[in-house]
Amino acid sequence: MTQIWLGLFSGIAFGFVIQRIGATDAHRMARSHLMLDADIPRFMVLAVALSAVGLFGLQSVGVGRTLPLPTSIVATGLAAIIFGIGWGLTGYCPGTTWAAAGEGRMDAVFALLGGLAGAALFAQLHETLIPVLYDPTNVGQITLTDLFGNHAAAVAVLVIVFSLCIWGIGRLWGPSEGVLAFERKPDSETPSENAGKNG
Amino acid sequence: MENRNIHCSPYWHWVPAAFALSGIILFIFATYGPPASSSGFVSTLKGFFEWAAPEYAAAKAHYKSIPGPGSWLFTFALGMAIGGFVAGRTSKDIPVRDVPRIWEKRFGTGRTKRYAATFFGGFLILFGSRLAGGCTLGLFISGSTQLAVSGLYFGVVIFAAAMLTARLIFGKTAEQEDIQ
Numbered sequence: 001m002t003q004i005w006l007g008l009f010s011g012i013a014f015g016f017v018i019q020r021i022g023a024t025d026a027h028r029m030a031r032s033h034l035m036l037d038a039d040i041p042r043f044m045v046l047a048v049a050l051s052a053v054g055l056f057g058l059q060s061v062g063v064g065r066t067l068p069l070p071t072s073i074v075a076t077g078l079a080a081i082i083f084g085i086g087w088g089l090t091g092y093c094p095g096t097t098w099a100a101a102g103e104g105r106m107d108a109v110f111a112l113l114g115g116l117a118g119a120a121l122f123a124q125l126h127e128t129l130i131p132v133l134y135d136p137t138n139v140g141q142i143t144l145t146d147l148f149g150n151h152a153a154a155v156a157v158l159v160i161v162f163s164l165c166i167w168g169i170g171r172l173w174g175p176s177e178g179v180l181a182f183e184r185k186p187d188s189e190t191p192s193e194n195a196g197k198n199g
Numbered sequence: 200m201e202n203r204n205i206h207c208s209p210y211w212h213w214v215p216a217a218f219a220l221s222g223i224i225l226f227i228f229a230t231y232g233p234p235a236s237s238s239g240f241v242s243t244l245k246g247f248f249e250w251a252a253p254e255y256a257a258a259k260a261h262y263k264s265i266p267g268p269g270s271w272l273f274t275f276a277l278g279m280a281i282g283g284f285v286a287g288r289t290s291k292d293i294p295v296r297d298v299p300r301i302w303e304k305r306f307g308t309g310r311t312k313r314y315a316a317t318f319f320g321g322f323l324i325l326f327g328s329r330l331a332g333g334c335t336l337g338l339f340i341s342g343s344t345q346l347a348v349s350g351l352y353f354g355v356v357i358f359a360a361a362m363l364t365a366r367l368i369f370g371k372t373a374e375q376e377d378i379q
Binding site: 003004005006007008009010011012013014015016017018019020021022024025026027028030031033034035036039040041042043044046047048050051052054055058063064065066067068069070071072075076077078079080081082083084085086087088089090091092093094095096097098099100101102103104105106107108110111112113114115116117118119120121122123124126127129130133134139141142143144145147151154155158 | 209210211213214216217218219220221223224225226227228229230231232233234236237239240241243244259260261262269270271272273274275276277278279280281282283284285286287290293294295296297298299300301302310313314315316317318319320321322323324325326327328329330331332333334335336337338339340342343344345346347348349350351352353355356357358359360361362363364365366367368369370373
Protein backbone atom coordinates (compact mmCIF):
# COMPACT_ATOMS: atom_id res chain seq x y z
CA MET A 1 0.00 0.00 0.00
CA THR A 2 2.84 2.36 0.88
CA GLN A 3 4.36 1.61 -2.54
CA ILE A 4 1.19 2.83 -4.26
CA TRP A 5 1.37 6.21 -2.52
CA LEU A 6 5.14 6.49 -3.03
CA GLY A 7 4.63 5.80 -6.74
CA LEU A 8 1.88 8.37 -7.02
CA PHE A 9 3.87 11.01 -5.15
CA SER A 10 7.05 10.34 -7.17
CA GLY A 11 5.06 10.44 -10.42
CA ILE A 12 3.43 13.77 -9.59
CA ALA A 13 6.80 15.34 -8.75
CA PHE A 14 8.43 13.87 -11.87
CA GLY A 15 5.57 14.93 -14.17
CA PHE A 16 5.62 18.44 -12.72
CA VAL A 17 9.35 18.94 -13.32
CA ILE A 18 9.37 17.59 -16.88
CA GLN A 19 6.46 19.90 -17.76
CA ARG A 20 8.34 22.89 -16.32
CA ILE A 21 11.49 22.17 -18.36
CA GLY A 22 9.31 21.86 -21.47
CA ALA A 23 9.87 18.16 -22.18
CA THR A 24 6.12 17.65 -22.57
CA ASP A 25 6.08 20.21 -25.40
CA ALA A 26 6.60 18.29 -28.66
CA HIS A 27 7.62 21.52 -30.40
CA ARG A 28 10.44 22.10 -27.91
CA MET A 29 11.41 18.43 -28.16
CA ALA A 30 11.62 18.68 -31.97
CA ARG A 31 13.83 21.77 -31.60
CA SER A 32 16.07 19.77 -29.27
CA HIS A 33 16.36 17.00 -31.85
CA LEU A 34 17.08 19.56 -34.59
CA MET A 35 19.96 20.91 -32.48
CA LEU A 36 18.24 24.28 -32.11
CA ASP A 37 17.60 24.15 -28.38
CA ALA A 38 20.23 22.77 -26.00
CA ASP A 39 18.25 22.97 -22.76
CA ILE A 40 16.46 19.60 -22.66
CA PRO A 41 19.41 17.43 -23.76
CA ARG A 42 21.69 19.19 -21.25
CA PHE A 43 18.98 18.86 -18.58
CA MET A 44 18.73 15.10 -19.19
CA VAL A 45 22.47 14.47 -19.26
CA LEU A 46 23.12 16.58 -16.16
CA ALA A 47 20.26 14.89 -14.29
CA VAL A 48 21.78 11.48 -15.04
CA ALA A 49 25.29 12.56 -13.98
CA LEU A 50 24.00 14.00 -10.70
CA SER A 51 21.87 10.91 -10.08
CA ALA A 52 24.83 8.60 -10.70
CA VAL A 53 26.88 10.49 -8.09
CA GLY A 54 23.93 10.51 -5.69
CA LEU A 55 23.25 6.82 -6.17
CA PHE A 56 26.92 6.08 -5.48
CA GLY A 57 26.46 7.95 -2.19
CA LEU A 58 23.23 6.11 -1.36
CA GLN A 59 24.76 2.72 -2.10
CA SER A 60 27.83 3.47 0.00
CA VAL A 61 25.52 3.81 3.02
CA GLY A 62 23.49 0.78 1.97
CA VAL A 63 20.35 2.60 0.80
CA GLY A 64 18.41 1.94 -2.39
CA ARG A 65 17.62 -0.95 -4.71
CA THR A 66 19.34 -1.31 -8.08
CA LEU A 67 18.57 -3.54 -11.01
CA PRO A 68 20.62 -2.80 -14.14
CA LEU A 69 18.97 -4.19 -17.27
CA PRO A 70 20.93 -6.59 -19.45
CA THR A 71 22.45 -5.42 -22.74
CA SER A 72 21.43 -7.27 -25.88
CA ILE A 73 23.54 -5.95 -28.74
CA VAL A 74 20.89 -6.65 -31.38
CA ALA A 75 17.64 -6.17 -29.42
CA THR A 76 18.70 -3.09 -27.43
CA GLY A 77 20.11 -1.45 -30.56
CA LEU A 78 17.17 -2.33 -32.80
CA ALA A 79 14.70 -1.27 -30.11
CA ALA A 80 16.55 2.04 -29.76
CA ILE A 81 16.29 2.70 -33.51
CA ILE A 82 12.53 1.95 -33.52
CA PHE A 83 12.14 4.09 -30.41
CA GLY A 84 14.19 6.95 -31.87
CA ILE A 85 12.10 7.07 -35.04
CA GLY A 86 8.93 7.34 -32.95
CA TRP A 87 10.53 9.94 -30.64
CA GLY A 88 11.75 12.08 -33.56
CA LEU A 89 8.37 11.87 -35.30
CA THR A 90 6.15 12.68 -32.31
CA GLY A 91 8.42 14.46 -29.83
CA TYR A 92 7.09 12.20 -27.09
CA CYS A 93 8.67 9.38 -25.13
CA PRO A 94 6.68 7.06 -22.86
CA GLY A 95 7.09 9.16 -19.71
CA THR A 96 6.37 12.53 -21.31
CA THR A 97 3.31 11.02 -23.00
CA TRP A 98 1.61 10.55 -19.61
CA ALA A 99 2.50 14.05 -18.41
CA ALA A 100 1.59 15.73 -21.72
CA ALA A 101 -1.74 13.89 -21.84
CA GLY A 102 -2.41 15.09 -18.29
CA GLU A 103 -1.45 18.60 -19.34
CA GLY A 104 -4.25 18.45 -21.92
CA ARG A 105 -2.38 17.93 -25.21
CA MET A 106 -4.67 15.85 -27.41
CA ASP A 107 -1.88 14.59 -29.66
CA ALA A 108 -0.27 13.05 -26.55
CA VAL A 109 -3.52 11.25 -25.76
CA PHE A 110 -3.26 9.61 -29.19
CA ALA A 111 0.42 8.81 -28.56
CA LEU A 112 -0.68 7.15 -25.31
CA LEU A 113 -3.31 5.07 -27.14
CA GLY A 114 -0.76 4.12 -29.80
CA GLY A 115 1.64 3.22 -27.00
CA LEU A 116 -0.89 0.88 -25.44
CA ALA A 117 -1.33 -0.77 -28.85
CA GLY A 118 2.44 -1.08 -29.32
CA ALA A 119 2.95 -2.55 -25.84
CA ALA A 120 0.05 -4.98 -26.39
CA LEU A 121 1.51 -6.17 -29.69
CA PHE A 122 4.93 -6.65 -28.14
CA ALA A 123 3.44 -8.58 -25.20
CA GLN A 124 1.68 -10.81 -27.73
CA LEU A 125 4.93 -11.41 -29.65
CA HIS A 126 7.23 -11.61 -26.58
CA GLU A 127 7.62 -15.40 -26.68
CA THR A 128 8.49 -15.26 -30.40
CA LEU A 129 10.78 -12.19 -30.51
CA ILE A 130 12.82 -12.48 -27.31
CA PRO A 131 14.51 -15.82 -28.24
CA VAL A 132 15.25 -14.54 -31.76
CA LEU A 133 16.29 -10.92 -31.17
CA TYR A 134 17.22 -10.59 -27.51
CA ASP A 135 18.73 -13.76 -26.16
CA PRO A 136 21.44 -14.60 -28.77
CA THR A 137 23.38 -11.34 -28.25
CA ASN A 138 22.51 -10.83 -24.59
CA VAL A 139 25.80 -10.03 -22.87
CA GLY A 140 24.23 -9.78 -19.41
CA GLN A 141 23.80 -7.02 -16.83
CA ILE A 142 27.12 -5.38 -17.53
CA THR A 143 27.94 -1.99 -16.02
CA LEU A 144 30.83 0.46 -16.22
CA THR A 145 31.96 -0.95 -12.88
CA ASP A 146 32.63 -4.27 -14.65
CA LEU A 147 34.64 -2.45 -17.32
CA PHE A 148 36.66 -0.22 -14.99
CA GLY A 149 36.87 -2.61 -12.07
CA ASN A 150 35.84 -0.12 -9.42
CA HIS A 151 32.54 1.63 -8.69
CA ALA A 152 34.06 5.00 -7.78
CA ALA A 153 36.28 5.03 -10.89
CA ALA A 154 33.29 4.12 -13.07
CA VAL A 155 31.21 6.97 -11.61
CA ALA A 156 34.13 9.35 -12.23
CA VAL A 157 34.39 8.23 -15.86
CA LEU A 158 30.64 8.69 -16.39
CA VAL A 159 30.71 12.17 -14.83
CA ILE A 160 33.67 13.23 -16.98
CA VAL A 161 32.12 11.90 -20.21
CA PHE A 162 28.70 13.41 -19.42
CA SER A 163 30.29 16.77 -18.54
CA LEU A 164 32.00 16.73 -21.94
CA CYS A 165 28.61 15.93 -23.52
CA ILE A 166 26.99 18.89 -21.75
CA TRP A 167 29.80 21.16 -22.92
CA GLY A 168 29.56 19.75 -26.46
CA ILE A 169 25.78 20.14 -26.62
CA GLY A 170 26.13 23.73 -25.44
CA ARG A 171 28.63 24.39 -28.24
CA LEU A 172 26.91 22.53 -31.07
CA TRP A 173 23.25 23.17 -30.38
CA GLY A 174 21.68 26.40 -31.62
CA PRO A 175 20.82 29.73 -30.03
CA SER A 176 21.55 30.45 -26.42
CA GLU A 177 18.84 30.66 -23.83
CA GLY A 178 18.77 34.44 -23.86
CA VAL A 179 17.96 34.50 -27.57
CA LEU A 180 15.45 31.70 -27.20
CA ALA A 181 13.77 33.40 -24.29
CA PHE A 182 13.46 36.58 -26.31
CA GLU A 183 12.06 34.75 -29.31
CA ARG A 184 9.59 32.88 -27.16
CA LYS A 185 7.89 36.09 -26.10
CA PRO A 186 4.98 35.86 -28.57
CA ASP A 187 3.92 32.57 -26.96
CA SER A 188 3.17 34.06 -23.63
CA GLU A 189 1.12 36.78 -25.29
CA THR A 190 -1.49 34.35 -26.56
CA PRO A 191 -3.22 33.18 -23.41
CA SER A 192 -6.64 33.42 -25.05
CA GLU A 193 -5.69 30.75 -27.58
CA ASN A 194 -4.61 28.39 -24.83
CA ALA A 195 -7.67 29.12 -22.76
CA GLY A 196 -9.83 28.19 -25.74
CA LYS A 197 -8.01 24.90 -26.21
CA ASN A 198 -8.30 24.04 -22.55
CA GLY A 199 -11.99 24.83 -22.40
CA MET B 200 10.35 35.14 -10.39
CA GLU B 201 11.25 38.69 -11.40
CA ASN B 202 14.37 37.41 -13.05
CA ARG B 203 12.42 34.88 -15.11
CA ASN B 204 9.90 37.51 -16.18
CA ILE B 205 12.62 39.77 -17.50
CA HIS B 206 13.87 36.94 -19.72
CA CYS B 207 10.30 36.01 -20.70
CA SER B 208 11.11 32.31 -20.79
CA PRO B 209 8.27 30.28 -19.33
CA TYR B 210 10.58 27.33 -18.67
CA TRP B 211 12.81 26.56 -15.73
CA HIS B 212 16.54 26.92 -16.22
CA TRP B 213 18.03 23.53 -17.10
CA VAL B 214 20.57 23.42 -14.24
CA PRO B 215 18.18 23.77 -11.26
CA ALA B 216 15.66 21.61 -13.12
CA ALA B 217 18.27 18.83 -13.46
CA PHE B 218 19.04 19.09 -9.71
CA ALA B 219 15.30 18.82 -8.97
CA LEU B 220 14.89 15.81 -11.26
CA SER B 221 17.90 13.98 -9.87
CA GLY B 222 16.58 14.60 -6.34
CA ILE B 223 13.35 12.89 -7.38
CA ILE B 224 15.26 10.06 -9.10
CA LEU B 225 17.33 9.44 -5.95
CA PHE B 226 14.20 9.52 -3.80
CA ILE B 227 12.75 6.83 -6.11
CA PHE B 228 15.91 4.68 -5.91
CA ALA B 229 15.83 4.94 -2.12
CA THR B 230 12.11 4.23 -1.67
CA TYR B 231 11.34 1.88 -4.58
CA GLY B 232 14.14 1.03 -7.01
CA PRO B 233 14.99 2.00 -10.60
CA PRO B 234 12.27 4.33 -11.97
CA ALA B 235 10.46 3.29 -15.17
CA SER B 236 7.56 4.63 -17.16
CA SER B 237 7.00 2.35 -20.15
CA SER B 238 6.17 -0.45 -17.69
CA GLY B 239 3.14 1.63 -16.68
CA PHE B 240 1.68 0.90 -20.13
CA VAL B 241 2.11 -2.85 -19.61
CA SER B 242 0.66 -2.55 -16.11
CA THR B 243 -2.41 -0.80 -17.53
CA LEU B 244 -2.85 -3.50 -20.18
CA LYS B 245 -2.38 -6.25 -17.61
CA GLY B 246 -5.18 -4.75 -15.53
CA PHE B 247 -7.41 -4.65 -18.60
CA PHE B 248 -6.66 -8.23 -19.67
CA GLU B 249 -7.01 -9.59 -16.13
CA TRP B 250 -10.55 -8.22 -16.26
CA ALA B 251 -11.38 -9.00 -19.91
CA ALA B 252 -9.38 -12.17 -20.61
CA PRO B 253 -7.82 -13.51 -17.39
CA GLU B 254 -6.43 -16.65 -19.02
CA TYR B 255 -4.62 -14.63 -21.69
CA ALA B 256 -3.06 -12.33 -19.06
CA ALA B 257 -1.96 -15.33 -16.99
CA ALA B 258 -0.40 -17.12 -19.97
CA LYS B 259 1.76 -14.34 -21.48
CA ALA B 260 5.34 -13.98 -20.27
CA HIS B 261 5.32 -10.19 -20.68
CA TYR B 262 2.32 -9.75 -18.37
CA LYS B 263 3.80 -12.21 -15.88
CA SER B 264 6.95 -10.10 -15.64
CA ILE B 265 5.21 -6.83 -14.70
CA PRO B 266 2.76 -6.20 -11.85
CA GLY B 267 -0.80 -5.03 -12.54
CA PRO B 268 -2.41 -1.67 -11.68
CA GLY B 269 -2.09 -2.11 -7.91
CA SER B 270 1.62 -1.38 -8.11
CA TRP B 271 4.23 1.38 -7.90
CA LEU B 272 4.78 1.19 -11.67
CA PHE B 273 1.14 1.98 -12.44
CA THR B 274 0.67 4.71 -9.83
CA PHE B 275 3.91 6.34 -10.97
CA ALA B 276 2.54 6.61 -14.54
CA LEU B 277 -0.78 7.87 -13.19
CA GLY B 278 1.10 10.34 -11.00
CA MET B 279 2.98 11.66 -14.04
CA ALA B 280 -0.34 12.44 -15.71
CA ILE B 281 -1.53 14.19 -12.54
CA GLY B 282 1.79 16.04 -12.25
CA GLY B 283 1.48 17.17 -15.88
CA PHE B 284 -2.09 18.29 -15.22
CA VAL B 285 -1.15 20.27 -12.09
CA ALA B 286 1.88 21.79 -13.79
CA GLY B 287 -0.19 22.76 -16.85
CA ARG B 288 -2.92 24.34 -14.72
CA THR B 289 -0.46 26.32 -12.60
CA SER B 290 1.51 27.75 -15.53
CA LYS B 291 -0.05 30.45 -17.65
CA ASP B 292 3.03 30.89 -19.80
CA ILE B 293 3.71 27.43 -21.24
CA PRO B 294 1.47 27.03 -24.27
CA VAL B 295 -0.69 23.90 -24.42
CA ARG B 296 -1.49 22.99 -28.01
CA ASP B 297 -3.02 19.93 -29.62
CA VAL B 298 -0.79 20.30 -32.69
CA PRO B 299 2.79 21.58 -32.16
CA ARG B 300 3.78 24.67 -34.13
CA ILE B 301 6.63 23.00 -35.96
CA TRP B 302 4.20 20.29 -37.10
CA GLU B 303 1.73 22.95 -38.31
CA LYS B 304 4.46 24.63 -40.35
CA ARG B 305 5.39 21.34 -41.95
CA PHE B 306 2.06 19.50 -42.37
CA GLY B 307 -0.64 22.15 -41.79
CA THR B 308 -3.13 22.55 -38.98
CA GLY B 309 -5.08 19.33 -39.63
CA ARG B 310 -5.55 17.45 -36.41
CA THR B 311 -6.30 14.06 -37.94
CA LYS B 312 -2.88 13.86 -39.55
CA ARG B 313 -1.10 14.81 -36.33
CA TYR B 314 -3.16 12.42 -34.21
CA ALA B 315 -2.57 9.57 -36.67
CA ALA B 316 1.17 10.34 -36.59
CA THR B 317 1.36 10.43 -32.78
CA PHE B 318 -0.65 7.20 -32.56
CA PHE B 319 1.86 5.56 -34.92
CA GLY B 320 4.82 7.16 -33.13
CA GLY B 321 3.45 6.11 -29.75
CA PHE B 322 3.15 2.59 -31.12
CA LEU B 323 6.84 2.65 -32.15
CA ILE B 324 8.18 4.06 -28.88
CA LEU B 325 6.34 1.50 -26.77
CA PHE B 326 7.13 -1.42 -29.06
CA GLY B 327 10.80 -0.40 -28.93
CA SER B 328 10.73 0.18 -25.19
CA ARG B 329 9.24 -3.20 -24.47
CA LEU B 330 11.78 -4.92 -26.73
CA ALA B 331 14.68 -3.20 -24.97
CA GLY B 332 13.08 -3.53 -21.54
CA GLY B 333 12.79 0.21 -20.85
CA CYS B 334 12.41 3.72 -22.27
CA THR B 335 14.10 7.11 -21.88
CA LEU B 336 13.48 6.92 -18.16
CA GLY B 337 13.47 3.18 -17.46
CA LEU B 338 16.51 2.38 -19.56
CA PHE B 339 18.52 5.51 -20.43
CA ILE B 340 18.07 7.54 -17.24
CA SER B 341 17.78 4.81 -14.62
CA GLY B 342 20.18 2.50 -16.46
CA SER B 343 22.90 5.13 -16.86
CA THR B 344 22.45 6.22 -13.23
CA GLN B 345 23.31 2.62 -12.32
CA LEU B 346 26.19 2.78 -14.85
CA ALA B 347 24.51 0.05 -16.93
CA VAL B 348 25.98 -0.34 -20.41
CA SER B 349 22.44 -1.08 -21.70
CA GLY B 350 21.25 2.38 -20.64
CA LEU B 351 24.20 4.22 -22.19
CA TYR B 352 23.98 2.22 -25.43
CA PHE B 353 20.20 2.76 -25.67
CA GLY B 354 20.62 6.48 -24.88
CA VAL B 355 23.18 7.10 -27.63
CA VAL B 356 21.16 5.25 -30.28
CA ILE B 357 17.78 6.83 -29.41
CA PHE B 358 19.27 10.32 -29.59
CA ALA B 359 20.96 9.57 -32.91
CA ALA B 360 17.83 8.01 -34.44
CA ALA B 361 15.53 10.75 -33.15
CA MET B 362 17.86 13.52 -34.37
CA LEU B 363 18.07 11.93 -37.81
CA THR B 364 14.30 11.39 -37.99
CA ALA B 365 13.54 14.95 -36.87
CA ARG B 366 16.02 16.26 -39.45
CA LEU B 367 14.41 14.23 -42.25
CA ILE B 368 10.90 15.34 -41.28
CA PHE B 369 11.35 18.91 -40.04
CA GLY B 370 14.85 19.85 -41.24
CA LYS B 371 13.79 21.77 -44.37
CA THR B 372 10.99 23.54 -42.51
CA ALA B 373 13.36 24.65 -39.79
CA GLU B 374 15.82 25.93 -42.39
CA GLN B 375 13.29 27.88 -44.44
CA GLU B 376 11.58 29.58 -41.57
CA ASP B 377 13.19 30.45 -38.32
CA ILE B 378 11.14 28.10 -36.18
CA GLN B 379 11.05 29.25 -32.59
